[in-house]
Amino acid sequence: PTSGQTNGQENGQVNNKSNGHVAGTVTNAASYQEVSPQEVHDYFLSYAQQKHMRGFEALTGFDHERKQVQVLQLINAFRFRGHQIANVNPLGSRRESNVAELTLAYHELSDSDLDTVFETGSLAVTGSLPLREIYQLVQETYCGSVGTEYMHIMETAEKRWIQQRLETARGQANLNEIEKINILQQLTDAEGLERYLHSKYVGQKRFSLEGGESLIPLLDELVQFAGTKKIKEIVIGMAHRGRLNVLVNILGKTPDELFSEFEGTKQVSELTGDVKYHLGFASDMDTPGGPVHLALAFNPSHLEIVAPVVEGSVRARQWHRGDREGNEVIPVQIHGDAAFSGQGVVMETLQMSQSRGYLTHGTVHIIINNQIGFTTSAQQDARSTYYCTDVAKMVGAPIFHVNADDPEAVTMVTRLALDFRNLFKKDVVIDMVCYRRHGHNEADEPSATQPMMYKKIHALDSTKEIYTKKIIKDGVLTQAQCDTMTRSVRKILESGECVVPHILPESEADLSTHLDWNYFVSDSILKDVDTSVPxxxxxxxxxxxxxxxxxxxxxxxxxxxxxxxxxxxxxxxxxxxxxxxxxxxxxxxxxxxxxxxxxxxxxx
Known part of the structure; x- marks a missing residue:
């Protein structure tokens, strides 16, 4: 062809207007060089192959996008249901060993996808990660010693806040050595008191805390951490289980005073005739943020009836201090698992928790979940709900199930719960899953009604023994130092002295937290009172x-x-x-x- 030809499609030439990509490849528009039929054939063959490859790439891209959606659904599944397979039970059994939604296969993912990089969405990490790391992160966060229920909460801000805290921590408490030593000290105090009472007052009822000793480091952390948040008063309501331990190791009641109650030698001026595990107490504690006043309400044998009493006391104290936002006085309710799910007053008190006339701006609920109510341990006999804490969902309370044999996780959850309560002014629940080492009281033999459960319990090391091994393995303390700690506790108990180091004398307390009760007490209810007015x-x-x-x-x-x-x-x-x-x-x-x-x- 010559440069003067106008029909570019004749004699095998390709018109540069027909396809820019083709013309640019087959012929140089400026030179109009001749192209052989074979070259044209080869070009179109190559072009067809390239189109096929581009279609394959598009298909591959679509497949990745589909899997990206599945990965985000996997992350959300752990937020919703990770608690079901979390390692929260010291007895080792999990009711749900396999939740399908938490597997890769359920989301049409496989091991071959583990090294593929995906966007992490709202996960508390930036950018993208291989699926392997994403999967590990959600397992560590939601399936470790803490199982969290919070996706039932209606307020998005509250859910996002909990997500950030949990997913940033990845199940790790990140405590320093001093904090770890303090946990061991609290466990040693708790176990030491129970074993001392067990050996000295054989067969006497004390409703032992054994199996749930982590309650003591939990409450100690709650008091000390509350002090850093400028809280001035904590009012506690609890039943009989572990009450004597709380009185001695948290509120600072002297062992000598407790022992006199066991021995019947204490002089009681108020002729109440009440038992020692019903008595209340008040004291003041030194904290990093200043003095904190503790008040343990008197309690009858009627389980949970103290709950509205505590809330009313807190409401009155808040009003008395001018604390209209609940920043200075907080209620703490300690429940048993059977009572929390079984007593109607729990639901009634929860229902009042956000009402204008009764709210106290959030209660910290602690469940001593020893997985048994007197002699009833089978769930189908105990309740109709999945967890004993399900009733708390009706007020949008987050629920933290935590393994009591992991006291560091208990500490982490305590801080998280108190921060949530203080920020959002709502109830929060710590479900401390533990066990009851003895019977309902020390005169009962639990193996008669729960032989399998107690065969397992009798083979377990105590929480203190488990944590001592961890402390030694981590190089925080030596075995000799741990033994010295145990002997020191025994020595203090034998002396009858107060075991709480940060209890304050009245001269150093915040007297604004001390109410003048004489104002409410009259000489006699039969005394005539003149109520007339001009x-x-x-x-x-x-x-x-x-x-x-x-x-x-x-x-x-x-x-x-x-x-x-x-x-x-x-x-x-x-x-x-x-x-x-x-x-x-x-x-x-x-x-x-x-x-x-x-x-x-x-x-x-």
Missing amino acids: LDRVREVAKVFEQVPEDFQLQPRVEKIVADRLKMTAGALSIDWGYAELMAYGTLLLDGYSVRLSGQDSGR
């Missing part, structure tokens, strides 16, 4: 509540009530009960007393 005072009160703003339109029924009260004040109409009650409230307010109306009809 008539002028009544008219002063009536004048105030009968005033209606000029631009305010009263509802007709209310308008008649106000008009009738005007007549009552003038003496033209007999006084009714409603008028008399308002006079009582008004004159009390004038005298400087606070008045609280409680009940569905009281507002009317």
Whole structure:
């Protein structure tokens, strides 16, 4: 062909307008050089192959995108259901050994995908990671010694906050050596007291904490950590299990005083006749943030009935301090697993937790979950819910199930729970999964009703023994130092001295936390009291509540009530009960007393 030809498709030439990619490859538009038929054939063959490869790449890209979605679903599955296979039970059994949603296969992923890099979505890491690392991260976070339920919470901000805290920690408490030694000290104190009482007062009821000794480092951390958050008062409600241990090792009751109660030698001025594991106590503790006042409420044998009492006490203390946001006084409720799921007062108290008239801006609930209620341990006999804590979901409380044989995890969860409560002003639950080493009380033989469970329990090392081995292995302490710690605790108990090192004398306490109870105590309930007030005072009160703003339109029924009260004040109409009650409230307010109306009809 010549340069003057206009039909580029003739004689095998390709027009550069037909396909820019083809023309640019087959012929040089500037030189119009001749191209052989073979070259044209080879070119189109190559072009067809390239199109096939591009289609394959597109298909491969789609497959990766599909798997990317599956990876994000896998991450979310662990957030929802990882707790079901978490290692939270010291007895070793897991009710759900295989949850399909937590496997790679369920999400159409396989071992061949483990080295493929995927986006991590909202996971608390930046960028992308191989599936192998993503899978390991969610397992460490949600299936270790802590199993967390929080995806039922309605508020996105609360869920995201918990996600960030958990996924950043990856199941690790990251404690320093001093904190680890303190945990061992608390466990040694707890175990030391129980074993001392067991040997000295054989067969006497004490409702031992053994099997759940991690409650002591939990409460110690709660008090000390609360102090750093500027909390001034903690009011505790708990039943009998572990109560004596809490009195001695947390509130600072002297062993000597406790022993006198066992021996019946204590002089009791108030003739209550109550048993030692019902008695309350109050003390002041030194913390990094200043003094913290502790109050353990008196408790009857009626399980959980103390719960609303504690909430009412906290509400009153908050009001007394002007603490309208719950930043200075917090309630702590310690429950048993059977009572928490079985007693109706628990649900009633939870239902009031966010109501305007009763809220205390969040309670820290601690379950001593020894997996048995008296002699009932089979779930199908104990409750209808999956967990004993499921009732708390109705108020959107996060639930942290934690293995009591991992006291470092218990410490981590304690800090997390208190931070959540203080930030979001809502209830939070720590389900400390443990066991009961002895029977319901020390006179019971549990092997008669739970032979398999107690065969396993009798073979277990105590939490203190397990943690001692870990401390020694990590090089924090030597065996000799641990033995010295044990002997020191025994020596203090024998001396009868206080075992809590940071208890404060009254001279160093924050006296603003000490209420004047004499104000509430009269000489006798039979004493006559003059409640009359001058008539002028009544008219002063009536004048105030009968005033209606000029631009305010009263509802007709209310308008008649106000008009009738005007007549009552003038003496033209007999006084009714409603008028008399308002006079009582008004004159009390004038005298400087606070008045609280409680009940569905009281507002009317």
